[in-house]
Amino acid sequence: xxxxxxxxxxxxxxxxxxxxxxxxxxxxxxxxxxxxxxxxxxxxxxxxxxxxxxxxxxxxxxxxxxxxxxxxxxxxxxxxxxxxxxxxxxxxxxxxxxxxxxxxxxxxxxxxxxxxxxxxxxxxxxxxxxxxxxxxxxxxxxxxxxxxxxxxxxxxxxxxxxxxxxxxxxxxxxxxxxxxxxxxxxxxxxxxxxxxxxxxxxxxxxxxxxxxxxxxxxxxxxxxxxxxxxxxxxxxxxxxxxxxxxxxxxxxxxxxxxxxxxxxxxxxxxxxxxxxxxxxxxxxxxxxxxxx
Numbered sequence: 001x002x003x004x005x006x007x008x009x010x011x012x013x014x015x016x017x018x019x020x021x022x023x024x025x026x027x028x029x030x031x032x033x034x035x036x037x038x039x040x041x042x043x044x045x046x047x048x049x050x051x052x053x054x055x056x057x058x059x060x061x062x063x064x065x066x067x068x069x070x071x072x073x074x075x076x077x078x079x080x081x082x083x084x085x086x087x088x089x090x091x092x093x094x095x096x097x098x099x100x101x102x103x104x105x106x107x108x109x110x111x112x113x114x115x116x117x118x119x120x121x122x123x124x125x126x127x128x129x130x131x132x133x134x135x136x137x138x139x140x141x142x143x144x145x146x147x148x149x150x151x152x153x154x155x156x157x158x159x160x161x162x163x164x165x166x167x168x169x170x171x172x173x174x175x176x177x178x179x180x181x182x183x184x185x186x187x188x189x190x191x192x193x194x195x196x197x198x199x200x201x202x203x204x205x206x207x208x209x210x211x212x213x214x215x216x217x218x219x220x221x222x223x224x225x226x227x228x229x230x231x232x233x234x235x236x237x238x239x240x241x242x243x244x245x246x247x248x249x250x251x252x253x254x255x256x257x258x259x260x261x262x263x264x265x266x267x268x269x270x271x272x273x274x275x276x277x278x279x280x281x282x283x284x285x286x287x288x289x290x291x292x
Contacts, residue, residue: 018051031193036177042170049165057158060114061101061122070103070124080130084142088123091143094234095150097121109133109251111265113145114154121149128251129265137247140231140240141265147230153223160219164212172208176201213276220278225288238289245289249282 022028022044030041064070076082081104088102100113100121109129115121123145130138148154180197228245232238248265274281280288 014052014055017055018048021051022047030173031177036174038174041173042166045166045169045173046162048169049167050162053158053162053165057154058116060116060154061120064112064114064122064124065103068105068107068124070105070122072101072103072122083135084125084130087139087142088146091139091146091234092149095146095230097146097150100146100149104130109248111141111145113148115149116154118149118152121154123149132251133244133247136240137244140235140244143231143234144227144241144244144265147227147234148223150230151223151226153227157216157220157223161216164215168205168208168212172201172204173197175204217276217278221280224279224285228285228289232289242286242289245282245286 019028025043025047027040027044027047030037030044065072073081073085076085084104085102089099092099098119098121100115100123103122103124105124105126107126107128109126109132111123111125111129113121113123123142125138125142125145129141133141176197176199177193179200180194183196184194228241231241235241279285
């Protein structure tokens with residue numbers, strides 16, 4: 001219930017902010033008496049598309065802590081917490097990164113990295129993962145998350161999401177306007193868009209949004225391969241990462257909240273749903289590491 005409330009409140013807040021911004025910029029008036037102003041529509045789409053993506057990025061660390069209940073380790077209280085902080089510090093040093101925040105949360109085996117910049121990142125790991133893996137396997141998972149930060153994956157995925165969002169919004173409204181104009185071609189009395197514009201734009205936004213999510217998911221899967229390779233480099237061998245992935249395959253992993261799904265270590269689906277998965281199947285990741 002907490003996750004649902006956070007998701008709804010966050011999205012409502014983002015939409016409110018973007019509505020105010022587009023009104024202040026005047027780009028929400030792309031429908032004119034003379035037709036569709038494509039330049040203004042593109043600006044509107046870019047503000048909504050990139051604005052939503054970057055606001056989500058800026059809020060990612062805070063939302064991750066709230067939604068998982070992750071506790072940042074400021075003063076290690078146990079030997080496990082001390083090992084966790086020391087390991088992340090060592091890996092971050094190898095990757096030439098500032099020390100990320102390190103957090104732990106209660107849950108099934110998983111881990112994630114998030115944050116708007118390399119200087120303000122977070123690495124979090126679940127108690128389930130620490131209890132289910134050897135220290136070497138857990139270190140490989142942490143190396144994978146540090147590699148995500150070093151590769152700038154959070155920002156890269158945000159930019160990709162912003163681009164596809166922009167095109168979805170832009171094309172949906174262009175198609176909606178064309179369909180509406182065709183339906184009202186013999187109606188010389190009415191002015192402005194009709195119901196055809198609103199219905200068509202909405203349908204197109206859903207359909208194009210599904211196609212766009214496949215594009216974003218493909219890029220996300222590629223970054224998982226890169227992070228696995230980065231973990232192998234930080235560890236000095238691909239074997240620990242392979243062993244960690246094999247271990248994940250034998251464990252029950254709990255999905256992260258939807259807005260964080262691409263950030264976790266676990267994931268990957270087969271069949272048609274693989275097109276929408278943010279993670280490749282574990283077998284493919286292990287095979288890719290074997291080919292290094």
